[in-house]
Amino acid sequence: MALPQAKTDATEARLAHLQMPDGAGWANDARADALSRLRAMGLPGARDEYWRFTRPDALNAPVAPGAAVFDAKETALFSDIDRLRIVFRDGVFDAEASDDFSHENLAIERLSDATAKDIHWAKDLYGVLETRGQTPVKRPFAALNTAFATDGVVVRATGKVSKPVSFVYLHENPNSDAILHFVVRVEEGAELTILENGPAAARFNKCMEVEIADRATFHHVRAQGRDHERLAITHLFARLGEESTFKSFTLTANGRLTRNEAVIEVNGDNATAHIAGAAVGDGDFHHDDTVFITHDAVNCESRQVFKKVLRNGAVGAFQGKILVKAGAQKTDGYQISQALLLDGDAEFLAKPELEIYADDVACSHGSTTGAIDEEALFYLRSRGVPSSEAQDLLVLSFLTEAIDEIDDKAISADILSRLEGWLHRRRRS
Amino acid sequence: MLKINNLHVKLEEEEKIILKGVNLEVPAGKVHAIMGPNGSGKSTLSYVLSGRDGYEVTAGSATLQGQEILELDPEERASAGLFLAFQYPVEIPGVGNMTFLRTALNSQRKARGEDELSAADFLKLIREKAKSLKIDADMLKRPVNVGFSGGEKKRNEILQMAILEPKMCILDETDSGLDVDAMKLVADGVNALRAEGRSFLVITHYQRLLDHIKPDVVHIMADGRIVKTGGPELALEVENNGYADIFAEVA
Numbered sequence: 132m133a134l135p136q137a138k139t140d141a142t143e144a145r146l147a148h149l150q151m152p153d154g155a156g157w158a159n160d161a162r163a164d165a166l167s168r169l170r171a172m173g174l175p176g177a178r179d180e181y182w183r184f185t186r187p188d189a190l191n192a193p194v195a196p197g198a199a200v201f202d203a204k205e206t207a208l209f210s211d212i213d214r215l216r217i218v219f220r221d222g223v224f225d226a227e228a229s230d231d232f233s234h235e236n237l238a239i240e241r242l243s244d245a246t247a248k249d250i251h252w253a254k255d256l257y258g259v260l261e262t263r264g265q266t267p268v269k270r271p272f273a274a275l276n277t278a279f280a281t282d283g284v285v286v287r288a289t290g291k292v293s294k295p296v297s298f299v300y301l302h303e304n305p306n307s308d309a310i311l312h313f314v315v316r317v318e319e320g321a322e323l324t325i326l327e328n329g330p331a332a333a334r335f336n337k338c339m340e341v342e343i344a345d346r347a348t349f350h351h352v353r354a355q356g357r358d359h360e361r362l363a364i365t366h367l368f369a370r371l372g373e374e375s376t377f378k379s380f381t382l383t384a385n386g387r388l389t390r391n392e393a394v395i396e397v398n399g400d401n402a403t404a405h406i407a408g409a410a411v412g413d414g415d416f417h418h419d420d421t422v423f424i425t426h427d428a429v430n431c432e433s434r435q436v437f438k439k440v441l442r443n444g445a446v447g448a449f450q451g452k453i454l455v456k457a458g459a460q461k462t463d464g465y466q467i468s469q470a471l472l473l474d475g476d477a478e479f480l481a482k483p484e485l486e487i488y489a490d491d492v493a494c495s496h497g498s499t500t501g502a503i504d505e506e507a508l509f510y511l512r513s514r515g516v517p518s519s520e521a522q523d524l525l526v527l528s529f530l531t532e533a534i535d536e537i538d539d540k541a542i543s544a545d546i547l548s549r550l551e552g553w554l555h556r557r558r559r560s
Numbered sequence: 561m562l563k564i565n566n567l568h569v570k571l572e573e574e575e576k577i578i579l580k581g582v583n584l585e586v587p588a589g590k591v592h593a594i595m596g597p598n599g600s601g602k603s604t605l606s607y608v609l610s611g612r613d614g615y616e617v618t619a620g621s622a623t624l625q626g627q628e629i630l631e632l633d634p635e636e637r638a639s640a641g642l643f644l645a646f647q648y649p650v651e652i653p654g655v656g657n658m659t660f661l662r663t664a665l666n667s668q669r670k671a672r673g674e675d676e677l678s679a680a681d682f683l684k685l686i687r688e689k690a691k692s693l694k695i696d697a698d699m700l701k702r703p704v705n706v707g708f709s710g711g712e713k714k715r716n717e718i719l720q721m722a723i724l725e726p727k728m729c730i731l732d733e734t735d736s737g738l739d740v741d742a743m744k745l746v747a748d749g750v751n752a753l754r755a756e757g758r759s760f761l762v763i764t765h766y767q768r769l770l771d772h773i774k775p776d777v778v779h780i781m782a783d784g785r786i787v788k789t790g791g792p793e794l795a796l797e798v799e800n801n802g803y804a805d806i807f808a809e810v811a
Contacts, residue, residue, distance in 0.1 A: 505613065510650040511660075513610050514720060515638035515668035524655050524663070528703075531654025 138173035141191050142271075145174060148193045149279045156246030161258035165277035168262070172269045181268055184448035184480040185390055185419040190272060190364050195308035195334035198360035198387070205552060207299070208328045208354050209545060214297035215239075217284060221302060222309020222332050224282050228299075236290035236321065242283040242312060253285040256314045260340040260368035264394035268423060273366040273392070276338035280312030287316045288323035288347075295350075295542075300329030302358055307332035313339040317347040319372075324539070325349075330356025330386070335363040345372040345399055351379040352542050354549065355389060359415065362388045373399030373428075380537045382546050383410040383418055384553045390419040397424065397431045397459075407436040407536035411526075411550065412445030412477075413557055419448040420468075426459040426489075435466040438533045440526055441477035452484040455492050464494035471529045472502055473522075519558040526554055561759040562586040562609075562728050567620035569601075569608050578604045580784035581620070586728070586777075589756040593770055594763045595795060596781035597803050602763045603647065605781075606732040610644040611637050624728055638664075639671035641727030645717040645734050652704040657716065660704045661686060661723055668724060689722040693749050711742030718749035729753070730761045735769040747772030767799035780806055 134142075146169075151162055175187040189196055217239070218228035224241055232239040245253050258277040264270060286296055298313075309332035317323045321344070331337070343349045355363060363386060369377050383389050395404050410418040424433045439447035449468035470479030481498040503525055511521035527550060534550075537543035562585070569579040578601045586592045596602050608615050609622055611634035622630050629637050652660065666676040677685070690700060693715050705713050714734055721729055731750070735743050750760070750773050762773055770778070770792065778794040779786045782803065787810045788794065798806070 504650075507650045507652055509612050509634060510646065510652070511664075512634035513612075513638055513644055513646075514660075514664035514724065515635050515671065516664050517635050517667060517671075518633065520663070520667065521635075524660075525652070528652055528654035 134173045135176075138176055142170060142173045144193045145191060149275075151279060152243065152281060154247065157254045158246040158257055162278045165258055165261070165274045168265065169271055169274040169278060172265070172271050172274065174271050179269075181421060181450060184450065184482070185388070185417060189362050189388055190334070190390075195306060195332070196362065197305045198302070198333035198358055198362065199305055200302055201330070201356070201358035203357055208549060209297055209326050209542070212295065212297070212326070212541060212545065214295040214326060216297050216299055218299045218301065219282065219309070219311065219331065221304045221307035222282060222311055222335070224284070235293065236288055237292050237296070238287040238289070239296070240285050242280065242285060245285045250285065252287060252316050253314050256316060256340055256342055257312070260342065260370055260394075261338060261366065263396065264366070264368045270366060270392060270394070272336055272364045273338050273368075276310055276312055276336050276366065280310045280338065283312040285314040286323070286325070287318065288321040289318045290320070291322040292324070295324035295326045297326040297328070300327065300331030300335070300356065302330040302332055302356060302361065305333055308334045310336045311338075313337070315339065315341040315349070317341070317343045317349050319344040320346045322348040323350070325351050326542070327353035328356070330358040330361045331363070333361060335361065335365070337363070337365040339367050341367070341369040341377075343369060343371050343375040343377055346374045347372065348376040349378070350538060352537055352539075352546070353380070354382040354384075354546065355386060357385045359385050360387050362386070364390050365392065367391070367393045369394070369404070370396045371399055371402040371404055374401045375399055376402070377404040378536060378538060379406045380533070380546070381408040382549060383408065384549065385412070385416065386418070387415050388417045390421065392421045393423070395422075395424045395433070397426045397433060398428055400429045400431065402428060402431045403433075404431070405434040405436075405536050407434070407533040409438050409530045409533045409550065410447060411440045411553055412442070412447070414443045414445060416441070416445040417448075418446070419450070421450040423452045424454065424464070426453070426455045426462045426464065428459060430461040431459070432463040433465070434536070435468070436533045436536055437468045438530050439470045439479060440473065440529065441470055441479065442473035444476050446478045446480070448480045449498070450482045450484075451496070452486065453494055453496070455487040455489050455494065457488040459489045460491040462489060462492040462494065464492065466496035467532070468498045469529070470500045471526065472500060523551070523554040523558070527551070561588045562622070562624055562761065564622045565620055567608070567622060568618045569604060569615050570618055572614050572616045578615070578784055579608070582784070582786060584779065584786060586759045586761055588759055590776045591754065591760040591762060591773060592777045592779060593775035593795060594761065594779045594781050595765065595798055600781045601784040602781055603732055606644055606730045606763055609730060610634060610642060635667065636671070638724070638726070639668045643721055643724060643726035643729045645714075645721060645729065645731045647733040647736055649705050649713040649717055651706045653706050655704050657702055657704050658686065658700045661720060664720070665723055686723060689719060692752065693719050693722070694745060695719055710737040711739070711745070714738060714742065714746050715749065718746055722749065722753060727757060728759050728761070730763065732763050733765065734762070735764055735766060743769060744772055767795040770795045782807060
């Protein structure tokens with residue numbers, strides 16, 4: 132079916148401002164393929180089924196709308212965590228600021244270096260999970276990313292990696308438009324944690340493809356930067372092998388527009404996939420979590436836990452799907468999306484979806500929107516806790532189920548203190 | 561200690577008058593009990609005194625140690641020494657019981673211009689208080705009241721009382737939902753807190769709680785007023801004959 136002219140025009144207008152990197156080596160084919168797929172699907176429009184809650188205009192715009200650089204007064208996140216830092220400045224790898232890549236059980240290469248070498252595992256993965264993730268729902272910005280990513284790294288864990296690999300995304304140019312692509316492979320029995328933090332750019336398009344082999348473990352914790360005007364569209368594609376574990380948590384505080392898509396294929400028996408998010412927005416804030424989990428193996432568990440705290444015009448959206456294929460018996464799927472609206476001027480839009488073709492599964496989902504529990508607030512105040520502090524405690528209480536999805540206690544404590552700080556700065560007495 | 565003078569209260573949202581001129585004085589160190597049938601206004605009185613939303617005071621006053629409290633926020637009343645033990649303690653997932661207690665205690669101390677208690681000192685304090693109420697370490701670590709049995713919730717209320725050391729304690733139907741052993745444990749906790757500078761207002765339907773927490777004075781409340789005041793024998797009279805005799809007598 133031919134695309135509507137408006138879509139074609141928008142897509143071509145955007146493409147006119149994009150350029151494929153020179154000498155992209157083995158990635159050239161994948162990039163060319165992604166470009167033709169992008170042309171065929173077109174950039175999203177407001178009437179597309181999965182773009183009804185989030186306007187794509189600012190993401191479609193040929194030139195990124197600017198975003199002021201936020202001067203955070205607090206210490207950078209994860210500062211006290213022993214980690215291997217890989218720094219990007221407005222989407223460009225900064226070797227000076229980064230740690231040495233060499234580490235036990237770990238192979239890391241910058242994407243531009245990797246594509247010039249014969250690295251089979253990365254070649255076999257670049258754009259592959261992204262392509263698979265385009266069915267049944269189109270993800271144009273992921274295809275755009277595969278075609279035009281200007282930087283990124285490939286990461287391979289061959290055993291237990293003793294410290295997290297930490298991507299630090301600095302934003303210094305108010306007009307930067309960054310497209311980063313990451314390919315991650317966690318080999319059989321290996322364990323890897325990836326941390327991400329920072330706004331990255333005025334407009335950030337990020338795609339991460341993660342292959343988790345049998346009995347491998349992948350942990351992912353990210354915090355998206357606090358710059359108020361920044362835009363972000365991110366995709367996380369994961370494929371899980373037998374008895375493997377995938378756990379991902381995202382904190383989003385501030386940001387004019389954030390859309391985080393996750394496409395998880397649970398393909399090996401007895402695998403576990405957890406994905407969680409805590410988003411807090413005050414004012415010009417639109418946050419969208421779009422998650423698609425496919426169960427195609429026996430006796431697997433998946434959990435989606437998404438919590439949003441919204442006020443003063445902030446909007447949250449959640450589109451979460453669990454697809455259980457025929458034969459994926461004993462699937463245990465859970466999905467919860469909840470919003471806490473701190474005033475009457477906030478909005479939460481949710482679309483939970485279950486599609487089940489196996490007959491011996493347990494899947495549950497729930498979505499709620501509510502205000503602060505007055506009874507609990509009174510209880511805390513009656514014990515002497517001041518109203519503003521009591522409200523913060525109840526907000527954190529609301530977010531607990533999501534934060535609890537972070538296994539590492541030091542990391543979750545760091546995330547929690549970020550949230551406490553955010554709430555504290557926004558106290559209204 | 562607590563002085564309530566001609567207190568009139570209606571519901572904020574509707575034209576329903578609940579308290580129609582309550583007069584009550586609880587001297588320092590005394591235990592007063594309020595009994596009365598359902599709908600007489602007992603729980604409303606406890607809520608109005610502790611500052612819950614939804615009620616409007618149309619006349620009268622309430623003072624704690626001479627300080628007018630009805631205009632204060634709930635947290636200010638707590639720091640002034642008022643404590644309400646809830647009939648239905650609220651569950652707060654994600655907030656550890658210990659964190660909650662420390663936040664509450666230090667908030668009150670701060671409000672009174674006292675130094676906050678260090679984590680180590682607090683730990684020492686809570687261990688000591690918890691032991692006497694048979695509250696184990698696990699209950700302290702769990703989120704506030706989440707998964708607690710009815711008895712555990714009430715014991716947790718008394719633990720808060722023991723930690724916060726209020727001057728005026730109001731117990732709103734603390735006996736509801738408790739078996740005999742749990743009630744005895746809770747009553748023992750309350751009795752251990754009886755002191756010269758601390759007063760209690762025990763709101764209950766039944767005389768049996770008053771077997772364990774012996775009141776100095778018993779008030780009977782009906783239709784938004786205190787209709788009769790007497791000694792502990794008044795509670796026995798209610799237990800044996802119900803309220804009908806008393807109402808007939810005061811009508």
